[in-house]
Amino acid sequence: MLQNYKNVELVKPGGLDLKDRLVGVQRVTKVTKGGRAFGFSAIVVVGDENGVVGQGLGKSKEVAEAISKAVEDAKKNLVRIPIAKGTVPHEQKGKFGGARVFLKPASEGTGVIAGGAVRSVLEAVGVHNVLSKSQGSSNPHNVVKATFDALLQLRNASTVAQQRGISLDKVFNG
Numbered sequence: 126m127l128q129n130y131k132n133v134e135l136v137k138p139g140g141l142d143l144k145d146r147l148v149g150v151q152r153v154t155k156v157t158k159g160g161r162a163f164g165f166s167a168i169v170v171v172g173d174e175n176g177v178v179g180q181g182l183g184k185s186k187e188v189a190e191a192i193s194k195a196v197e198d199a200k201k202n203l204v205r206i207p208i209a210k211g212t213v214p215h216e217q218k219g220k221f222g223g224a225r226v227f228l229k230p231a232s233e234g235t236g237v238i239a240g241g242a243v244r245s246v247l248e249a250v251g252v253h254n255v256l257s258k259s260q261g262s263s264n265p266h267n268v269v270k271a272t273f274d275a276l277l278q279l280r281n282a283s284t285v286a287q288q289r290g291i292s293l294d295k296v297f298n299g
Contacts, residue, residue: 137203
């Protein structure tokens with residue numbers, strides 16, 4: 126999933142104080158000739174609340190094991206997200222499957238205006254003020270991935286200046 130994005134900085138989990146947030150647990154059923162086999166699928170977001178975040182999926186016959194597998198998977202997929210003054214640097218849309226997520230920077234004191242899955246991801250990243258709208262599918266798996274799509278497309282001003290080969294002043298006064 127990450128190979129589609131430019132300037133994605135993968136982060137190693139060592140030395141980071143990561144907090145995990147459970148986004149959702151689903152009971153899944155496999156119908157066999159011997160009856161129904163129940164299992165669980167868990168989606169988890171981990172982050173240090175300072176720009177590093179990852180998401181993971183775990184599946185197992187037990188809820189606790191599915192959650193721990195999801196946390197391990199999330200730690201393998203950590204990325205650094207640019208944050209500007211506690212909010213996102215600019216407006217951004219993300220999509221995955223049928224889910225659409227829109228993120229908009231907000232002024233100090235606004236808080237995280239977001240629903241379930243989007244809120245979990247944004248709080249794990251460390252965004253404190255943001256406006257968001259989730260449209261389309263409300264499937265938590267796709268909403269989390271759509272939020273990641275939006276976050277991975279974010280660029281801060283210094284990155285933009287470097288990519289364009291101009292000074293930081295010209296980015297703003299261009």
